[in-house]
Amino acid sequence: MRIVAVTSCIAGIAHTYMAAEALEQSAKKSGYQIDVETQGAAGSSPLSAATIAAADVVIFAADLEVKDKARFAGKPTVTVGVSKALADAPTVIQQAVDLFAATPATPAGTAAAGAAATGSASAGGPELATKVPKGAGIGTRIRQYLMTGVSYMIPFVAAGGLLIALSFIIGGYEIVAVKPADIIGNFNAFSSHDWAGLMFLVGAATFAFLVPVLSGFIAFAIADRPGIAPGIVGGAIALTVGAGFLGGLVSGFVAGFIALGISRIKLPAAFRSLMPVIIIPLLATFATGLIMFVILGAPLKAVSTGLSDWLNSLSGGNLVLLGILLGLMMAFDMGGPVNKVAYAFATTGLASVALDGDPNSVQFKVMAIVMAAGMTPPLGLALATVIRKKLFTLAERENGKAAWILGASFITEGAIPFAAVDPLRVIPSLMIGSGVTGGLVAAFGSTLRAPHGGIWVTPLVGEPLLYLLAILIGTVVTALLVIVAKNIKRAAVQPVDSLEEDYAKETAAVNA
Amino acid sequence: MASSTPLTEAGLVIVDLAAPTKDEATRMLATKLAEAGRVTDLDGFLADVRAREAQMATGLPGGIGIPHARSTHVNVASVAVGVSPAGVDFGAEDGPAHLIFLIAAPDGADQNHLVILAQLARKLVHEDFRQSLRDAGSPAAVAEIVTREVVLP
Numbered sequence: 001m002r003i004v005a006v007t008s009c010i011a012g013i014a015h016t017y018m019a020a021e022a023l024e025q026s027a028k029k030s031g032y033q034i035d036v037e038t039q040g041a042a043g044s045s046p047l048s049a050a051t052i053a054a055a056d057v058v059i060f061a062a063d064l065e066v067k068d069k070a071r072f073a074g075k076p077t078v079t080v081g082v083s084k085a086l087a088d089a090p091t092v093i094q095q096a097v098d099l100f101a102a103t104p105a106t107p108a109g110t111a112a113a114g115a116a117a118t119g120s121a122s123a124g125g126p127e128l129a130t131k132v133p134k135g136a137g138i139g140t141r142i143r144q145y146l147m148t149g150v151s152y153m154i155p156f157v158a159a160g161g162l163l164i165a166l167s168f169i170i171g172g173y174e175i176v177a178v179k180p181a182d183i184i185g186n187f188n189a190f191s192s193h194d195w196a197g198l199m200f201l202v203g204a205a206t207f208a209f210l211v212p213v214l215s216g217f218i219a220f221a222i223a224d225r226p227g228i229a230p231g232i233v234g235g236a237i238a239l240t241v242g243a244g245f246l247g248g249l250v251s252g253f254v255a256g257f258i259a260l261g262i263s264r265i266k267l268p269a270a271f272r273s274l275m276p277v278i279i280i281p282l283l284a285t286f287a288t289g290l291i292m293f294v295i296l297g298a299p300l301k302a303v304s305t306g307l308s309d310w311l312n313s314l315s316g317g318n319l320v321l322l323g324i325l326l327g328l329m330m331a332f333d334m335g336g337p338v339n340k341v342a343y344a345f346a347t348t349g350l351a352s353v354a355l356d357g358d359p360n361s362v363q364f365k366v367m368a369i370v371m372a373a374g375m376t377p378p379l380g381l382a383l384a385t386v387i388r389k390k391l392f393t394l395a396e397r398e399n400g401k402a403a404w405i406l407g408a409s410f411i412t413e414g415a416i417p418f419a420a421v422d423p424l425r426v427i428p429s430l431m432i433g434s435g436v437t438g439g440l441v442a443a444f445g446s447t448l449r450a451p452h453g454g455i456w457v458t459p460l461v462g463e464p465l466l467y468l469l470a471i472l473i474g475t476v477v478t479a480l481l482v483i484v485a486k487n488i489k490r491a492a493v494q495p496v497d498s499l500e501e502d503y504a505k506e507t508a509a510v511n512a
Numbered sequence: 513m514a515s516s517t518p519l520t521e522a523g524l525v526i527v528d529l530a531a532p533t534k535d536e537a538t539r540m541l542a543t544k545l546a547e548a549g550r551v552t553d554l555d556g557f558l559a560d561v562r563a564r565e566a567q568m569a570t571g572l573p574g575g576i577g578i579p580h581a582r583s584t585h586v587n588v589a590s591v592a593v594g595v596s597p598a599g600v601d602f603g604a605e606d607g608p609a610h611l612i613f614l615i616a617a618p619d620g621a622d623q624n625h626l627v628i629l630a631q632l633a634r635k636l637v638h639e640d641f642r643q644s645l646r647d648a649g650s651p652a653a654v655a656e657i658v659t660r661e662v663v664l665p
Contacts, residue, residue: 010567013617013626014578017633025637041582041617042626063568086637087573087605 001032003096004047005059006066008039009082016040019061019085026089032097039067047071057100059092061085070393074417076103149218149252150340156209157347157451163203165449165460168359171196210351211235211248214344218252223259226276230255230284237292243300245348246307250300251292258291259284311349311362319365320442326366327373327438327474331430334377335413346370347451359462364447368461371410372441372471373434375454378407378414379471380433380478381426384486387479391486396421407475410454418482425485433478440470519628520591520658523548525651529594529612534571535562537600538579541592541614551616553585560585561614569603576636577602577609586618589629593654595646611645632662 005023009015020036027034035055037047039062049071052058058077060066061084078096085092167175170192178197188194212235219231234255238247262280271279314322329342349363385392385400392400399417406414419426447462461467524544531537542558545551560581564570570578577600592614594600599608613636615629635641641661648654 011564011580011582013580013582013615013629014570014633014636017630018572018637021634021637038630040626040630042630083568083572 001057001097001100002055003027003032003034003057003059003093004052004055004072005034005036005085006039006047006062006072007036007082007085008062008064008066010063012039012041015063015082015086017042019082019089022086022089023059023061023093026093030090030093030097032093034093039064057096057103059085059096061092070395073393073395073421074399076100076420145218145221145253145256146249147340148221149214149216149249150344152217152220153210153214153344154347154452156206156213157351158453160203160206160210161347161350161449161451162453162457163199163206165457167196167198167200167203168449169459171200175200207351208239210348211239211245214245215248215252215255218249219256219259222253222256223263226259226263226280226284227256229281230259230288233285234288234292237289237297238300241293241297241301242304243292243297244304244308244352245344246304247292247296247300250296251288254291254296255284255288258287262287308352311366314362319362320439322366323369323373323438323440323442324435325438326369327434327436328431330370330373330412330438331377331415331434332427334415334419334430335411339374339412342370343374350449350451360445360447364449364462365442365445367451368446368448368467369438369441371448371450371452371454372446372467372474373438374412375407375410375471376433376437376474376478377412377430378403379475380407380430381415381418381482382407383475383479384482388483388486391483408455410452422486425488426482429481429485430478432481433474436477437470437474440473441467444470446470517588517590518655518659519589519632519662520593520655521548522651522655524550524590524592525654526592526594527649527651527654529596529600530598531596531600534565534577534579534600534602534609537577537594537596537612538562538565538614541579541594541612542616544592545586545590545614545616548590550587550590551583551585552587557581557583557585557616571602571604571609572636573604573606574636574639574642575599575604575607575610576642577604577612578615578633578636579612580615580617582617582619584619586616589618589626590616591629591632591658592616593645593658595648595654611642628662632658635661 005020007016007019007023009019016038017040020038023036024034035047035051038044046068052071052075055075058072058075060077060079061082063082076099078092078099080092080095175193175196178200180201183194183197183201187198212232215235215238216228216232219227219234221227231252234251235248238244238251241247243250259280262283263275267275326342326346329338332338346363346367346369350367353361353363382400382403385397385403389397396418403414415426415430419430444463444466446464446467448457448460450457450460455468458464458468526540526544529537529540531540538561539558542551542554542561545557546554551557560583561579564581565579570580572578579602594612594614596610596612599610600612602609602612613632615632617626617629644657645654648657
């Protein structure tokens with residue numbers, strides 16, 4: 001963990017330096033590296049660009065406007081009054097650590113692209129990782145549980161979806177009739193039908209894991225390791241009872257909280273070693289299964305069927321409305337929970353029909369909508385940095401170059417560095433651009449059989465030219481709106497400053 | 513360090529400071545600065561300190577108060593130190609201040625002096641430094657500790 005901080009106070013004589021010392025002491029005590037720039041009367045030795053670039057998180061403990069704030073653009077930032085840092089430096093440091101933990105990996109360049117795409121960058125280590133920071137609020141936690149589940153599901157979606165799509169390209173839609181017995185022991189390496197059949201069967205096997213994995217890793221995020229077994233089983237039962245994706249979400253939460261509850265039971269020491277190997281798996285799995293079969297199975301199946309019927313009934317204007325809505329969701333938080341809900345809606349829909357032969361299922365159109373709308377935010381920003389360089393900092397223009405590739409690869413997260421600095425102007429522009437894209441794709445009736453891949457999976461798109469046209473229009477609309485928005489109220493860049501509120505409180509306290 | 517005038521001296525230290533309010537305590541310390549010729553206009557300087565104090569109380573956790581100002585009525589960067597066994601309320605949340613540092617910086621002070629003051633501020637965060645001042649006992653000892661510990665980096 002590398003922290004950089006800026007301290008400043010009104011007179012620039014005392015608090016600036018005391019806060020700097022307090023932050024340094026506290027960070028060292030916790031084993032974090034910290035560099036502090038004191039913007040005080042004694043002059044400041046500015047942090048080097050390299051130090052700032054290497055920092056994971058920024059602390060502004062400043063009562064004055066931070067000088068050259070743009071240097072820190074795009075970094076997660078904790079802003080507090082200088083006296084807060086002085087009085088309670090450990091808490092401020094902890095805030096910064098928590099913020100860093102809660103911040104999605106920001107792709108600094110294309111190297112991070114793969115990790116950002118799967119959303120499982122944190123799974124690189126030997127231990128499985130969740131995205132749930134300690135001490136987060138309940139709303140945040142629920143979103144993080146969902147995102148953990150979705151991020152572990154995505155590799156299955158990608159592998160299965162692409163294999164099935166390729167099998168259709170090679171073998172035609174009748175390939176769905178292939179039976180395992182046709183391949184087992186009879187595989188002919190010179191038959192394209194056999195290759196297509198093999199891909200289809202492997203893809204189908206992969207897709208069978210979607211809901212169980214989603215459910216299992218939601219439960220894992222809640223209960224850690226004890227949640228995995230009941231979660232995966234709960235997801236499999238959700239499929240059995242016909243509750244699909246929705247059932248898997250619910251079973252994940254049910255299994256997670258049951259496992260968490262059971263693992264907290266205090267047992268005599270003699271039985272304690274049996275907890276992880278026998279007691280928790282047995283009780284949590286059976287309880288989850290009981291709830292899924294007996295209590296929730298029927299209602300979840302009804303809701304799931306209703307959703308699916310509604311989707312299939314959509315056509316024409318209603319489908320365009322859905323396209324616009326999904327587009328807005330994709331751009332709203334660029335890889336965050338709302339984006340992931342829209343994406344999960346599309347991929348699970350894809351999963352539910354990918355094994356059918358009908359090339360014009362609504363679910364394929366939804367997938368096309370979601371992918372196109374997720375590509376335009378980075379593409380539009382990249383275009384804007386080229387058209388109007390002056391509106392962007394040097395760092396943003398560099399990010400713009402990466403954003404071309406990230407956008408083209410359907411990594412919506414590429415827009416985050418821009419949105420983080422200027423959310424009120426950037427996010428609405430991105431949302432309108434993506435809404436337009438989603439609506440157009442729906443109107444054009446393009447379809448997509450792959451769950452990811454951006455322009456690189458264009459061969460799997462139905463009506464590809466119109467699809468690319470929709471992306472192009474959305475990109476241009478996004479870029480123009482960003483440029484227009486960046487020109488509005490340039491002078492009032494700083495929204496109501498929390499510092500002013502702090503002052504008001506402190507002054508009131510002194511006068512009282 | 514080129515400066516010939518130390519930040520503080522025995523004549524600027526009050527080891528048994530007793531005052532009902534922070535204004536009184538500040539005035540007693542400022543009087544020492546004026547007597548030593550480091551502050552030219554006592555009331556003018558106190559007005560500058562109060563103006564700073566009104567923006568935000570300078571009482572800090574750990575039992576310290578640091579009334580301070582950059583003022584045209586200051587000749588040379590100086591610190592008057594008050595050790596108050598009974599404590600003076602400087603508006604800190606965790607109780608009264610037992611160590612009071614009245615920091616006087618000339619308007620347009622040279623950089624060395626401001627760096628010295630910055631070093632003093634950093635030292636104040638450390639409990640062992642504060643403890644040594646509370647235990648010092650005599651003005652000369654307090655002045656000696658400040659002069660020894662607070663040097664240019």
